[in-house]
Amino acid sequence: MEERKTWSLSVLVPVYNEQHLVAASLERLKILAAAAVLDRVEVIVVDDCSTDGTPQVLERFQTEQIPDRESKIRWIFVRHEKNGGKGKAVRTALEHATCDISVIHDADLEYHPKDLIRIVNVFAEEEMVDAVYGSRFAGGELRRILLYRHELGNRFLTFLTNVITNLNLTDMETCYKAVRTSLLKSIPLESNDFRIEPEITIKLSKRRARIFEIPISYSGRTYDEGKKINWRDGFRALMAMAKFTLSDGIYQVDPYGSGTLARLARASRFNGWMADTIRGYCGTRVLEIGSGVGNLTRKLIPREHYVASDINPLYLEPLAALSTDHPYLRASYCDVMDSASFPKQTGGFDTVICLNVIEHVEDDLKAMENIRSVLADGGAAIVLVPNGPRNFGTLDEVLGHHRRYTKQALIKLSEDSGFVVEKIFGFNRIGTPAWFLNGKILRRRVFGLFQVWMLDVLTPVLRVVDPILPFPPLSLIAILRKSGINPASATVDDRNVRPAVTA
Numbered sequence: 001m002e003e004r005k006t007w008s009l010s011v012l013v014p015v016y017n018e019q020h021l022v023a024a025s026l027e028r029l030k031i032l033a034a035a036a037v038l039d040r041v042e043v044i045v046v047d048d049c050s051t052d053g054t055p056q057v058l059e060r061f062q063t064e065q066i067p068d069r070e071s072k073i074r075w076i077f078v079r080h081e082k083n084g085g086k087g088k089a090v091r092t093a094l095e096h097a098t099c100d101i102s103v104i105h106d107a108d109l110e111y112h113p114k115d116l117i118r119i120v121n122v123f124a125e126e127e128m129v130d131a132v133y134g135s136r137f138a139g140g141e142l143r144r145i146l147l148y149r150h151e152l153g154n155r156f157l158t159f160l161t162n163v164i165t166n167l168n169l170t171d172m173e174t175c176y177k178a179v180r181t182s183l184l185k186s187i188p189l190e191s192n193d194f195r196i197e198p199e200i201t202i203k204l205s206k207r208r209a210r211i212f213e214i215p216i217s218y219s220g221r222t223y224d225e226g227k228k229i230n231w232r233d234g235f236r237a238l239m240a241m242a243k244f245t246l247s248d249g250i251y252q253v254d255p256y257g258s259g260t261l262a263r264l265a266r267a268s269r270f271n272g273w274m275a276d277t278i279r280g281y282c283g284t285r286v287l288e289i290g291s292g293v294g295n296l297t298r299k300l301i302p303r304e305h306y307v308a309s310d311i312n313p314l315y316l317e318p319l320a321a322l323s324t325d326h327p328y329l330r331a332s333y334c335d336v337m338d339s340a341s342f343p344k345q346t347g348g349f350d351t352v353i354c355l356n357v358i359e360h361v362e363d364d365l366k367a368m369e370n371i372r373s374v375l376a377d378g379g380a381a382i383v384l385v386p387n388g389p390r391n392f393g394t395l396d397e398v399l400g401h402h403r404r405y406t407k408q409a410l411i412k413l414s415e416d417s418g419f420v421v422e423k424i425f426g427f428n429r430i431g432t433p434a435w436f437l438n439g440k441i442l443r444r445r446v447f448g449l450f451q452v453w454m455l456d457v458l459t460p461v462l463r464v465v466d467p468i469l470p471f472p473p474l475s476l477i478a479i480l481r482k483s484g485i486n487p488a489s490a491t492v493d494d495r496n497v498r499p500a501v502t503a
Contacts, residue, residue, distance in 0.1 A: 007120055008040035008099035010181060014089030015045060015107040019053035022107040023061050029105065033072045035117045037124050044076045044093040045107075049083040087196030091189050094181075103178035111175055115216040119178045122212050128321040130183055130209035133169060134176030134216035153234050160238070161198055164245050165205035169213060173197050173237075176216060183209065186314055188249050194233040195240035202244040206262070208293055208318045246449065256312040257399050263447050265295050269459035274355070275299035276463075277427060278382050281479050283350030287343060287374060289336055290357040293318045300353075302328060307343045309334030337361055339370045348376030355384035356475075359401045368417035372482055381419060381480040384427065385410060387473050391432065393439025398446070410476055419480035426473025430462050431455075435474055 011029060015022055032041045047058055062077050076096055080089065090104055101123060103116060115134050122132045137155065158172040177200055184200075187207065191199045204211060248266070251258035265271075275296055284304035291297050291308035292315050300306070308319045309332045319331035332343040336357055352371050358364045371381050386396070386404040396404065405413075407424060414421050434451065438444045455462075 005124065006037060006039040007101055007123055009038055009042075009116070009120060009178075010093075010097035010099040010102040011041065011043045011105050011113075011116070012090050012093035012097065012102055013043060013045045013105050013107055014048060014086045014093065015050065015054060015058070016048040016083065016086070016089070017050045017052045017054055018107040019050070019057050021109055022054060023057050025105075025107050025109055026061055028109075029113050030073065031113050032116060035120070037117065037120050038072060040074075040099060041072050042074045042076060042097070042099055044078065044096045046089040046093045047077070047079040048085065048089040049080045055079065085191075085193035087189070087191035087193050087199075090196055091192075094184060094189075097181050097185070099181055101178050102181045102184050104175050106175045110219055112217050112219075115176060115214075116178070118214060118216075119176060122214060123178075123180075126212060127324045128210050128317075129180075129212055130207075130317070130321070131177065131179040131204055131211045133171065133211060133213045134174050134178075135169070135171035135213050136174055136216060136218040138170045138213060138215035157198065157234065157237050157241075160241055161201055164241060165202055167201075167205055167211065169201070169211075171213075172201050174216075177201075179204070179209075183207070183317065186252050186254075188252050190249070191240065193236065195236050198237050198240050199244050202241065203250045206248075206250045208321070210321045248449065251314065254312075254314070255400075256314075258312065258314060260398060260446065261292060263449065263452055265293065266449075266452050267456040267459070268295070269456045271295045272299055273459055273463045274384075274427070278353065278355075278384075278477065281351070281380055281382050282353070283380065285345055285347075285349050285376075286351045286353060287334075287345070287349045288353040289334055289371070290354065291315065291319055291331075294322050296353075296355065297322065297329070301326060304328060305345065306330075307332050307345070307349075309343060311335050336367045336370060337363065339373055342370060342374050345374070348379060349374055350376050350379045352379070352381045354381065356386070358383065359385050359403055359405070360399075362402055364403075364413060365417055368413060368419070372418050375482040377483050379482050380422070381478075381482075383410075383414075383478045383480060384475050385478075387426065387476045388432070391436055391440065391474075393435070394443045394445050395435060395439035395447070405476060407476060410478055414478055414480050419482065421478065422481050423479040425477055426475070427466075427477050428462075428474040429466050429469040429471040430458075431474035432471045 029043055032038055045058060047055055058077060062075060065075055078092060094102060101120060105111065119132045119134055123129045154173045158169055161172040162169055187203050189196060189199060248259065248263040250262055253259065279300065282300060286303050287307045287309065288297060289309055291310050294308055297308045306329045308329060310316055310319065316331055316333060323329045323331050333341060334343060335341045352375055354371055358367045361367050375381060386401060389404045389406065392404050410424060411421055
């Protein structure tokens with residue numbers, strides 16, 4: 001994300017039966033108009049079918065706002081015809097959000113909007129911020145003293161969330177969660193009630209979001225004063241934690257198959273096996289095409305120069321965040337079908353890594369030619385493709401595969417694109433019967449979570465026995481040279497390549 005001086009802020013305000021406090025709470029938000037760091041503010045108020053005088057209070061507040069073209073604040077009012085809960089109201093408000101950052105603001109007076117200015121300043125001052133949490137327990141300027149047992153419950157839920165996510169938050173249940181709007185909208189939120197709090201945190205963690213935390217002031221209410229959350233919501237939060245820990249629903253449905261790839265990313269040991277397999281062929285100036293969220297990248301760095309690239313804009317954000325802590329790494333958009341989109345490297349790259357990419361494009365010859373064009377003389381292309389046309393099934397369809405390859409087809413493609421084939425070998429034989437069963441026999445369109453978990457658990461054993469398993473490999477890995485190698489000396493490792501599986 002580029003450096004910038006000002007930001008825009010969408011304030012999401014869920015409201016239910018707050019006739020005595022909502023007007024004062026909204027009035028407080030006007031302090032945002034004076035913030036130099038904000039160039040635009042939209043306040044989206046969602047009345048969740050209140051049954052007291054809240055609708056009339058909101059209507060009166062709305063009519064009292066004098067239209068002012070110079071004002072930074074735009075007011076939007078929405079009403080649910082049926083009560084859905086806090087989470088549902090937040091989701092409705094998010095649908096209307098158009099600013100850079102979205103933050104939740106409750107319709108009572110427990111939180112003060114002056115802290116929102118400090119939160120936005122974090123986005124302005126730090127690099128690659130995805131979310132900022134305002135913590136009530138990290139030592140704010142002011143904190144009303146009350147409800148010790150309620151605080152214990154909050155701290156316990158935060159502790160469990162930290163165990164699940166491996167984060168070190170001090171306040172998971174805080175209302176003031178500010179998240180980049182594009183990121184928050186790309187996450188499929190499901191919760192209709194207070195369970196949305198752990199859901200947001202767990203899913204942000206799974207998306208590898210860069211989360212910051214600052215202390216804020218807090219003036220909590222007692223239950224006599226109208227506080228709504230109770231021990232039942234705490235129990236529901238525990239159930240939500242269990243659900244979202246197991247869930248892979250961290251991407252909205254998109255044309256890139258992000259949801260399916262997110263499940264495969266759980267197999268960290270398997271990704272490590274793949275990285276170890278190609279590590280010896282990698283040079284010091286590396287371009288990785290189709291990096292995803294950097295699962296393989298993390299295992300292949302450090303290098304002198306490393307460019308992690310992808311076509312999916314949702315993946316470029318975590319890749320860019322990864323680069324902030326690794327100065328030799330940069331993230332870049334790259335469409336393997338568009339040579340103009342390829343990152344530039346003085347003298348060319350000595351290695352291009354392209355795993356599980358060219359089967360996704362219609363013109364794989366052009367893709368290979370584009371890869372060759374950015375390599376230095378003698379540079380290597382490491383290309384992994386799915387093996388066995390007869391294994392093509394529903395899993396290939398859902399992943400957007402145009403084809404699966406044979407050894408001969410991969411050799412011809414490589415040579416037609418001007419490469420010298422140095423070596424071709426098979427990878428992941430145990431995956432072939434599983435792929436055939438799921439994609440051809442059972443015709444599944446998703447990977448079973450248990451299967452992915454078992455694959456990861458068994459990977460240390462599988463990588464040892466893989467060469468002797470009596471199955472064709474699920475994938476083929478080609479080591480290709482641009483030039484500088486005598487074609488007569490190039491070899492194909494037939495010991496590692498088996499015939500395609502037959503139906």
